[in-house]
Amino acid sequence: TGLIAAAVAFDQLVKKAGDFQDIAEKTGDTAEAMASLAVAAGTAGVTMDSVATFAIKLNKNLTGVDDESKSAGAAIIALGLDLENFKKLKPADQIEALGKALNTFADSGQKSSVIEALAKGSAELLPFLKELGTEGGRQIILAEEQIRLADEYSDKQAKLRTEISLHAQAIVSDLLPAVNEFTSV
16 A cells, blocks of 8 residues: 555656646746745645736736726836836746735735735735745746656646546446346346
């Protein structure tokens, strides 16, 4: 059973590393850059999926031309950041800049208002942004190549599991006429 547990743990660790590639594809940043946010997220009890969702919403709100876009732009300026330069940053860099800027404000309801103006439903990320804005900040532990290899392995394993499942379903389906015949007798 120890060997089976080790194999399962291996697969789970590889999948988690490979997930950063999926996050990178969703956000438009590198997998390594997004993974560099993971320690702050884990310390604050925030999932990387929440961080990715925030990055996507923030990007949408900064490139749109609706009221949410105007609110996001105003929030960036209120934080003392240059809006045009901020828009040019990659998602992980934008998030880091927000964390550092937010840490110059006293803890209050204003922080929640600013985050909500940037991306609705993102106030839960305040502990993460606070952690990110401290001296620990971003930490590069997983390299781009490691993440790429993990993602490739995970994708191959997922494909294999799906193929095996489909073959098993085909075999069972082929047996149905005999099973139906047997049950009707």
